[in-house]
Amino acid sequence: MSTPAHRAAGIVTRGLAAGIDLAVVLAVMGGIYVGVLFLRLLFSPQEFSFPDANAVLSVTLFIGVSVLYLTACWAVSGRTVGAVTMGLRVVSRNGELIGWLRALLRAVLCVMFGFGLFWAAVDGRRRSLQDILLRTAVVYDWDPDLHAVEPGT
Amino acid sequence: MDGRRAPDPLRLAAGVAATAGGALQRVIGLGVDTARLLPGVDPLLVTLEERGTQTLRSADELADRVLHAVLRRVVQVALQEVDLTTIVRDHVDLDVVAEGIDIQRIIDRVDVDAIAARVDIPQILDRVDIDAVAARINVDAIVDRVDVDSVIGRVDLVVLADTVIEGVDLPRIIRESTDSMSNEAVRGVRTQGMQADDAVAGFVGKLFGRGHEPDDA
Numbered sequence: 001m002s003t004p005a006h007r008a009a010g011i012v013t014r015g016l017a018a019g020i021d022l023a024v025v026l027a028v029m030g031g032i033y034v035g036v037l038f039l040r041l042l043f044s045p046q047e048f049s050f051p052d053a054n055a056v057l058s059v060t061l062f063i064g065v066s067v068l069y070l071t072a073c074w075a076v077s078g079r080t081v082g083a084v085t086m087g088l089r090v091v092s093r094n095g096e097l098i099g100w101l102r103a104l105l106r107a108v109l110c111v112m113f114g115f116g117l118f119w120a121a122v123d124g125r126r127r128s129l130q131d132i133l134l135r136t137a138v139v140y141d142w143d144p145d146l147h148a149v150e151p152g153t
Numbered sequence: 154m155d156g157r158r159a160p161d162p163l164r165l166a167a168g169v170a171a172t173a174g175g176a177l178q179r180v181i182g183l184g185v186d187t188a189r190l191l192p193g194v195d196p197l198l199v200t201l202e203e204r205g206t207q208t209l210r211s212a213d214e215l216a217d218r219v220l221h222a223v224l225r226r227v228v229q230v231a232l233q234e235v236d237l238t239t240i241v242r243d244h245v246d247l248d249v250v251a252e253g254i255d256i257q258r259i260i261d262r263v264d265v266d267a268i269a270a271r272v273d274i275p276q277i278l279d280r281v282d283i284d285a286v287a288a289r290i291n292v293d294a295i296v297d298r299v300d301v302d303s304v305i306g307r308v309d310l311v312v313l314a315d316t317v318i319e320g321v322d323l324p325r326i327i328r329e330s331t332d333s334m335s336n337e338a339v340r341g342v343r344t345q346g347m348q349a350d351d352a353v354a355g356f357v358g359k360l361f362g363r364g365h366e367p368d369d370a
Contacts, residue, residue, distance in 0.1 A: 087343040
């Protein structure tokens, strides 16, 4: 399989990857919701009723799940589900994986200030605001393993 | 004559000759017996008898040989003169002869295997024009005469289908095909995403009056 050079990815692939990741997070949230329902049904079947949607709780859960999901994925392999689908990887400037701390910071920044991604469309080097702040990069990388990432990308 | 038929002269002559011969034999026998009583005559008689026996045997052989030669010559000439085939055809009822022949016994005695072993099949095949034979075969007519429904009715389709399905590794086929399908799909999405990235970058670059997209990122 011919793979492209590890150059910076553009707004379209990154946007699609972000959309897929959003769907994954929503699916996880749905799973948590259904799981909680079953737990409640299991422990108090008499008083069971469908809980009302709590906006604050939902947003908090969304932020929590997203940050956890993105942090873990970026720190472990540099790739979320969306990134795997689109053939992307989040790396540091020297082409290595970003550490847990940077992954956590980037996840929080991405979740809270998602619009920062749009800077990648305008920036000459296709960096989002988070990339500029944390000195990270998102590159095309179709290989499943990190060793193929060339330093200096 | 008193109802008796006239005597046959031939028989009369034969009777006279036999009587005369018998009398002569008796006279000779009597003579011989009498002579045997004389001393010295008996060995002579024995010698004479042996000589007579030898002479008779030689005459017999000579007669045999002459007879054979004559007969052979006669038959040869006769065969030359006579058309045996025509005679057989005219006078022999061949149907009756044929009925008397036990064909089955003849067939039993024929070693068909040995005959078959002597047949050069490839040479025969070389001389047969298979194409011409095939051209003369009316396949449609043959097919029309085949009752396909009854053939199908005799086939246990369920067992057959089970056997076929057992021989096919369906999970592996599905796995491989979906693998390749998903691989192709993912490659397509990624490639198109990259092209869209480049298109957007080019558009934005033109919008901001930038030159060519910088290679490093």
